[in-house]
Amino acid sequence: MTITVNGAAVSLPNDPRVSLLDLLREDLHLPGTKKGCNQGACGACTVLVDGERILSCLALAVQFEGRSVTTIEGLGMPGALHPLQAAFVEHDGFQCGYCTPGQICSAIGMAEEIRRGVPSHVTSDLSSETIALSRDELRERMSGNLCRCGAHNGIIDAIAETFAPKTALAEAAE
Amino acid sequence: MSILKDAKDLLQGAVQGAMGKAVAIAPDSWMPGGEPDPLIAMRHGHVGRPHSRIDGPLKVSGSAPFAAEFPMEGMAYASLVFSPIAKGRILEIDTTSAEAAPGVLAVMTYVNAPRISPPPVFLSGAKAAGGDDLPVMQEDVVRWNGEPVAVVLAETQEQADHARSLVHIVYEARRALIDFAEAKAAGSRTAVFMGEPLHLEIGDADKALADAPVRIDSSYSTPRHNHNAIELHAVTAAWEGDTLRIHDASQLVAHTAWSIAQMFGIDEKQVVITSPFVGGGFGGKCLWQHQVLASMAAKLAGRPVRLVLSREGVYRIVGGRSPTEQRVALGADREGRLKALVHSGTTAKTASNMMAEPFIVATKSAYASETFKLDVRAVELDMLANTFMRAPGEAVGTFALESAMDELAEALGIDPIELRMRNEPEKDPTSGLPFSSRNVTEAWRAGAQRFGWDRRDLVPRMVRDGEWLVGMGCATGTYPYYRMPGGAARITITSGGHATVDIAAHEMGMGTATAQTQVAADRLGLAMDEVTFRYGDSTLPGVVLAGGSQQTASIGAAVSAAHGALVKELLKIAGNDSPLAGLKPDEVASRDGGLCKRDEPERHETYVSILGRARQASVSVEAEAPMPLETQHWSMHSHAAMFCEVRVNTVTGEPRVSRFLGSFDCGRILNPKTATSQFRGGIIMGLGLALMEETQFDERKGRVMNPSLSEYHVPVHMDVPEIDVIWTDIPDPHTPMGARGIGEIGITGTAAAVANAIYNATGRRVRDLPITLDKLL
Ligand code: FES
Ligand code: FES
Numbered sequence: 029m030t031i032t033v034n035g036a037a038v039s040l041p042n043d044p045r046v047s048l049l050d051l052l053r054e055d056l057h058l059p060g061t062k063k064g065c066n067q068g069a070c071g072a073c074t075v076l077v078d079g080e081r082i083l084s085c086l087a088l089a090v091q092f093e094g095r096s097v098t099t100i101e102g103l104g105m106p107g108a109l110h111p112l113q114a115a116f117v118e119h120d121g122f123q124c125g126y127c128t129p130g131q132i133c134s135a136i137g138m139a140e141e142i143r144r145g146v147p148s149h150v151t152s153d154l155s156s157e158t159i160a161l162s163r164d165e166l167r168e169r170m171s172g173n174l175c176r177c178g179a180h181n182g183i184i185d186a187i188a189e190t191f192a193p194k195t196a197l198a199e200a201a202e
Numbered sequence: 203m204s205i206l207k208d209a210k211d212l213l214q215g216a217v218q219g220a221m222g223k224a225v226a227i228a229p230d231s232w233m234p235g236g237e238p239d240p241l242i243a244m245r246h247g248h249v250g251r252p253h254s255r256i257d258g259p260l261k262v263s264g265s266a267p268f269a270a271e272f273p274m275e276g277m278a279y280a281s282l283v284f285s286p287i288a289k290g291r292i293l294e295i296d297t298t299s300a301e302a303a304p305g306v307l308a309v310m311t312y313v314n315a316p317r318i319s320p321p322p323v324f325l326s327g328a329k330a331a332g333g334d335d336l337p338v339m340q341e342d343v344v345r346w347n348g349e350p351v352a353v354v355l356a357e358t359q360e361q362a363d364h365a366r367s368l369v370h371i372v373y374e375a376r377r378a379l380i381d382f383a384e385a386k387a388a389g390s391r392t393a394v395f396m397g398e399p400l401h402l403e404i405g406d407a408d409k410a411l412a413d414a415p416v417r418i419d420s421s422y423s424t425p426r427h428n429h430n431a432i433e434l435h436a437v438t439a440a441w442e443g444d445t446l447r448i449h450d451a452s453q454l455v456a457h458t459a460w461s462i463a464q465m466f467g468i469d470e471k472q473v474v475i476t477s478p479f480v481g482g483g484f485g486g487k488c489l490w491q492h493q494v495l496a497s498m499a500a501k502l503a504g505r506p507v508r509l510v511l512s513r514e515g516v517y518r519i520v521g522g523r524s525p526t527e528q529r530v531a532l533g534a535d536r537e538g539r540l541k542a543l544v545h546s547g548t549t550a551k552t553a554s555n556m557m558a559e560p561f562i563v564a565t566k567s568a569y570a571s572e573t574f575k576l577d578v579r580a581v582e583l584d585m586l587a588n589t590f591m592r593a594p595g596e597a598v599g600t601f602a603l604e605s606a607m608d609e610l611a612e613a614l615g616i617d618p619i620e621l622r623m624r625n626e627p628e629k630d631p632t633s634g635l636p637f638s639s640r641n642v643t644e645a646w647r648a649g650a651q652r653f654g655w656d657r658r659d660l661v662p663r664m665v666r667d668g669e670w671l672v673g674m675g676c677a678t679g680t681y682p683y684y685r686m687p688g689g690a691a692r693i694t695i696t697s698g699g700h701a702t703v704d705i706a707a708h709e710m711g712m713g714t715a716t717a718q719t720q721v722a723a724d725r726l727g728l729a730m731d732e733v734t735f736r737y738g739d740s741t742l743p744g745v746v747l748a749g750g751s752q753q754t755a756s757i758g759a760a761v762s763a764a765h766g767a768l769v770k771e772l773l774k775i776a777g778n779d780s781p782l783a784g785l786k787p788d789e790v791a792s793r794d795g796g797l798c799k800r801d802e803p804e805r806h807e808t809y810v811s812i813l814g815r816a817r818q819a820s821v822s823v824e825a826e827a828p829m830p831l832e833t834q835h836w837s838m839h840s841h842a843a844m845f846c847e848v849r850v851n852t853v854t855g856e857p858r859v860s861r862f863l864g865s866f867d868c869g870r871i872l873n874p875k876t877a878t879s880q881f882r883g884g885i886i887m888g889l890g891l892a893l894m895e896e897t898q899f900d901e902r903k904g905r906v907m908n909p910s911l912s913e914y915h916v917p918v919h920m921d922v923p924e925i926d927v928i929w930t931d932i933p934d935p936h937t938p939m940g941a942r943g944i945g946e947i948g949i950t951g952t953a954a955a956v957a958n959a960i961y962n963a964t965g966r967r968v969r970d971l972p973i974t975l976d977k978l979l
Contacts, residue, residue, distance in 0.1 A: 045360040059271035060264015064432040069911035106259035117258035123711030125261030126433040126481030171918040178883030180922040
C-alpha cells in the first residue's frame with residue numbers, strides 16, 4: 029500500500045488511526061504542513077490531494093492509497109519558490125508563518141475551484157460560466173484558513189496578484 | 203546620588219517616592235536617551251525601508267522549524283489527562299490498563315513524578331517565568347478544572363492518546379469559588395500590577411463629578427479571552443546527561459531556562475532553551491506546565507519527549523485574559539473640559555499569580571482632567587491562572603474609557619475628536635512628567651482627513667443602505683513605551699568583515715529578525731547581508747522578554763551598548779598606524795564597513811583592515827544595556843487614532859466592519875512593511891475583541907466550555923476588510939532608534955471605535971463585549 033507524496037511513493041502506516049497530517053509530520057518528516065487544532069477548524073493542515081485542497085488532520089492516511097499528495101514542500105523551496113510563495117513574501121502575507129503553508133496550499137486549490145466554476149456563498153450570478161476573482165470571492169473562499177497574526181490583507185493581496193491580473197480584479201470590484 | 207543602585211528596585215515598584223522623584227528631576231543628560239540615538243539622524247540607511255522578511259522564504263516553504271518539529275532519536279510522545287473538577291483531591295488513580303496498552307512506555311502521575319519545586323511566578327523576580335506558582339504534579343491536590351493529573355508516554359501519538367482514555371481516577375470534589383459575582387460579594391482587594399497598587403486619586407473626583415454641569419456614568423464588561431496562536435503549544439525535551447535541552451515555543455527563553463533550573467534544582471546553564479520560530483505568542487507562549495511535564499517525563503522515561511498540547515489542552519493549561527467589570531464616570535464643563543475622571547471596577551485572578559488585568563493604566567495619561575479616581579479591585583477564583591494577553595489592561599480599559607468619551611461627546615453635542623483635542627494634556631496628567639514625544643493631535647488630524655470623518659452624521663441612525671444601517675466611530679488607542687532591565691548583546695566581527703549580533707530575543711512574527719538586522723547594519727555601517735542576527739537561544743546574552751512591546755527597545759539599547767564597547771575595542775586594536783589613531787571612542791562612528799571620525803568621515807579604516815593589521819580572526823564584545831531610567835523621567839507613550847465604519851443589518855442584527863483606519867504615533871517606524879502587518883494584526887485582534895471573542899466559562903464547574911477554534915470565534919478572512927494604516931513617523935528623541943513598540947497598540951482603542959461606530963449606525967450603545975448580533979436585534 030503506497031501513497032505518493034510530492035512525487036515520491038511512500039508506504040502507508042500500519043496503524044489505521046494515523047492521520048494524513050501525522051504521517052507527513054511525524055513519519056515522513058515533512059513538518060511544513062502544520063497542526064493548529066487537529067479537528068478541522070483552522071486550515072493550517074491544508075494539503076492538495078490530486079489537486080484538491082483537503083484538511084489533512086481530518087483524513088486518515090490509509091484512505092489515500094494510490095492518491096497523490098502535494099504539500100508545501102512540494103510547491104517550492106527557498107531559491108525556487110512557487111509564484112504564490114514569492115507573492116506571500118512580497119506582500120507580507122504572514123507574520124509568524126505558522127498558518128502560511130495551509131493558506132498557500134488552500135489558495136492553490138481554491139483558484140482551481142474558481143476556474144472550474146464552483147460557486148461560493150458570495151457568488152452573485154450562479155448562471156455565469158466564469159466567476160470573477162473579486163476580493164470578496166477570495167475572502168469568502170479563504171475563510172476556512174485562520175490567521176491569528178492578522179495577515180489577512182497581505183494574504184488576499186498575494187493571492188489576487190498571483191491568480192488575477194490587476195485589471196480583472198479591478199473590474200470585479202465594480 | 204546612588205541612582206543606579208536603587209534603580210532596579212524602583213523599576214520593580216519596590217521603591218517609590220524619593221528615588222522616583224530623584225530620577226524624575228535629574229537632568230535629561232543623565233538618562234538613557236538623554237542624547238538622541240545617532241541612528242535617528244541617519245535618514246538614508248536600511249532603517250525605514252520596507253524590506254521583506256529575511257526569514258520569509260523559509261516560512262512560505264514550510265522550512266522554518268517550530269518547536270514540535272525537531273526530531274530526536276528514540277523520542278516518545280506524550281498525552282495529558284486533565285482534571286474534571288475545579289478543586290479537591292485525587293483519591294485513587296488506576297493506571298494499570300493504560301500501562302498495558304500497546305506502545306505505552308510510562309504513565310506519570312503525582313505518585314511517581316520526579317520531585318521538583320514549584321515554578322517562580324512571573325513578576326516575582328527578574329527572571330521568573332511561571333504563569334503561576336503551583337506545584338506541578340507533586341500532590342494529590344487539584345486546584346483548577348483542567349489541571350493535568352497524568353501524562354501518558356508512548357511510542358506514537360496515537361498510542362498515547364488512546365491510553366490516556368484508560369487512566370481511571372477517582373476524585374473527591376470540594377466546594378470551589380468560581381463564580382465572579384459570589385467572589386465579589388465575599389470581598390475584593392485593591393489589585394497590584396508590577397509592584398504598584400492599581401489605585402490613584404487626585405483631588406475630589408466624586409465631588410467634581412457631582413458638581414459637573416455635564417456628566418455620564420456607565421458600566422462596561424469584557425469577558426475572558428484566549429490568545430489562540432495558531433501554533434499549538436509544543437515542546438520537545440531531552441536530558442543530555444545533566445543538561446536539559448528544550449525546543450520550546452517561547453517569548454522568554456532566558457527567563458524560562460532560569461525558572462526551570464530553579465524547579466529542578468540545577469544551574470541555569472544546565473537548561474538550554476531554543477526557540478528559533480514561534481507560531482504566534484500574544485502573551486501566551488510563556489512558561490506553563492507543558493514544558494515542565496515534558497522535562498519530568500523525559501527524566502522518568504529516560505527518553506526525549508515531545509508534548510504537543512491539543513487545542514483543548516491549550517485552553518485547559520495556558521491562561522488567558524481575565525474578565526473585567528468597569529465603571530467610567532466623566533464630568534465636564536459645557537465646553538467639554540474634564541472636571542472628573544472616574545475609572546474603576548473589578549477583575550478576577552488567582553491566589554497563585556501576580557497578574558491583575560490593569561485596565562486603568564491607559565487612563566492615567568489619557569486626558570487632562572482636573573480630578574481623577576482610578577481603582578482596580580481583584581477577586582481570587584479557583585481557576586487556571588489568568589495571564590498577559592496582547593495589551594493587558596489597555597485592550598479592555600480603552601474599550602470602557604473611549605466608549606465613555608463618545609457618550610460624553612454626544613451628551614455635550616460636540617464632535618468626539620474635538621472633545622479629545624480639548625482634553626489633550628500638556629504634561630502627564632497624573633505623574634506630572636513631561637512627555638517624551640506625543641503627537642496624538644497630528645495622528646487625529648491626518649486620520650480624520652484620510653478617513654473622511656467630515657462625512658459622519660452626528661445624529662445616529664441616519665445612514666441607510668438597503669437593509670443595512672451605516673455608521674462611523676472613532677477612539678484613541680494607546681500603549682506605553684517600556685524597556686525592561688536585563689538587556690545585553692554580543693557583537694562579533696570577523697576579519698572578513700561579517701558581523702554577528704547575538705541576543706536571547708525572539709521572533710514570533712513581529713519581524714524582529716528583519717528589523718533588527720536593518721538596525722544592526724546601520725549601526726555598524728554594513729550591508730544587510732554582512733550582518734547575521736542570532737536570537738531565540740537561552741545561551742545567548744541578555745534577558746529579553748518579547749512582551750510589553752518592549753523587545754525592540756530592549757534589543758536596541760543592548761546592541762547600542764555593545765556597539766560602544768566594540769568601538770572602544772577596535773580603537774585599541776587599531777593602534778598607532780591607523781588613521782583613527784588618537785581618537786576617543788565618542789569621536790568615532792561606524793560607517794562604510796569600518797570606523798571613521800564622526801565629523802571627518804574621510805578619516806576612516808575598515809574592520810577588515812583593522813583586524814588584518816592586528817592579525818586577529820575576529821573581535822567580540824558583550825555589553826549590557828543601561829537601566830531603563832528613561833521611563834521614570836519622561837512619560838512615554840504611543841498613540842493611535844482609530845476610525846471604523848460599520849454596517850449593521852436591520853433584519854438579522856449582524857454587524858460587519860466595512861472600513862478601518864489606524865493612524866499611529868509610535869515614534870520612528872523601522873520597517874514599514876512589517877510594521878504595517880503588526881498594526882493590522884493588532885487591529886484585527888481588536889475586531890475579534892469587539893465582535894466575537896469570548897472564552898465561555900462555566901461558573902458552576904469552573905470549566906472552559908468552548909475550548910476549540912470552532913467554538914471560540916476569531917476573525918476570519920471574510921470578517922476582515924482592508925485595514926488602512928498610516929503613521930506620523932516622528933522619532934521619539936529619548937528612545938533607541940527613536941522607536942516605540944508597535945506590537946500591542948493596534949488592539950487598543952479598536953473595540954471602542956467599533957462600538958462607537960455601531961452606536962452611530964444604530965443608536966444602540968452596547969457596553970458588554972463581544973457585540974454579537976443578539977445585542978443589536
Ligand atoms: S489542524 Fe487541520 S484544520 Fe486545524
Ligand atoms: S501568520 Fe501567524 S497565524 Fe497566520
